[in-house]
Amino acid sequence: MADESDQRSVLMEIPEPQAKITGRLRRSYMDILCSRLSVGVRRGTHSCGVRRGHLLDAGSGRRQTRDGLDMCETSISKQLLNSLLLAEQMASVSLTSDLKLLLEDLHQKKTSVYRSIPYSRLASNRDAHCYRKARPHLMAFKRSCQDGGRLLLQNAEWEKLLEFVQTACRYTSELPQWETGTHNALREHCFNTLAAFCNAALQKHKPTAHRARELLRRFKMAQVSRRAISLCLEELEKIVQEYQSGESQTQIHS
Structure with a gap:
């Protein structure tokens, strides 16, 4: 009887919860967007002017990753600004x-x-x-x-x-x-x-x-x-x- 109760207790044990995935392992929105903008750019260089290793190397430090994202945000902002200026120019033709x-x-x-x-x-x-x-x-x-x-x-x-x-x-x-x-x-x-x-x-x-x-x-x-x-x-x-x-x-x- 003791053996059966031990087996039941073992089966009833709830495993400990696994640790949550840290934010460092997740790809942020800016990372995904930067990776899409890298199409057509020479291999090994990120479209925002940052080496891929600087963004993906976990041991390179937080500052290098932050700088890369900042440069990517600046590039995207310039592209959006150019698009808005072009749209405004085309709209001004009718005026x-x-x-x-x-x-x-x-x-x-x-x-x-x-x-x-x-x-x-x-x-x-x-x-x-x-x-x-x-x-x-x-x-x-x-x-x-x-x-x-x-x-x-x-x-x-x-x-x-x-x-x-x-x-x-x-x-x-x-x-x-x-x-x-x-x-x-x-x-x-x-x-x-x-x-x-x-x-x-x-x-x-x-x-x-x-x-x-x-x-x-x-x-x-x-x-x-x-x-x-x-x-x-x-x-x-x-x-x-x-x-x-x-x-x-x-x-x-x-």
């Missing part, structure tokens, strides 16, 4: 009347359209599948045309608006032409919108003779939709004829 920034943004949108088209396919890269890939970027291009022209129109910057319209029409003419006719409707919509801005500018502002001839020549050289900008061409031709008739009368009187 600025700087013609150079507006045209650069429009050019980038046109480039994004072509980058979105898959060229590795054996089939045509102007079919419906490729159009669906490029459609979000085409919509972004259309919004840039509308927002840029509307901003210059509201600020009554007529010369800038005429230059914006002419360059935007050229960029629009360089967009892909799709196999399905309805897919080209967005391209025609851009032409119509830009033509409306051009007409509004010419109603409020009469460019110089040289400027009118230059705009007329550039509009005719660009492969733009003549139906959409026919009113712009007619107005510019009218302005050029007025200058020519005025120059003729001046020569007669002189």
Whole structure:
């Protein structure tokens, strides 16, 4: 009987709790983030500028590990700051009347359209599948045309608006032409919108003779939709004829 009670007592014994894992053995959030940032950096060097051994060597001391994490935090903070500055710069494009920034943004949108088209396919890269890939970027291009022209129109910057319209029409003419006719409707919509801005500018502002001839020549050289900008061409031709008739009368009187 004594032997059975001893065996039962042994089976009923509860093992002592194991020691908790110390914080030194756990990987902190910053360690994991730093290790992810190390992709693409040469082997043996941490992306934050610290040797891996300095972070992982338990005998190197607390200060070296803390310094490594501090440098990693600084690097991450700089990356976040750069991202925020870039986002702010892109957002400011919609609020600025700087013609150079507006045209650069429009050019980038046109480039994004072509980058979105898959060229590795054996089939045509102007079919419906490729159009669906490029459609979000085409919509972004259309919004840039509308927002840029509307901003210059509201600020009554007529010369800038005429230059914006002419360059935007050229960029629009360089967009892909799709196999399905309805897919080209967005391209025609851009032409119509830009033509409306051009007409509004010419109603409020009469460019110089040289400027009118230059705009007329550039509009005719660009492969733009003549139906959409026919009113712009007619107005510019009218302005050029007025200058020519005025120059003729001046020569007669002189």
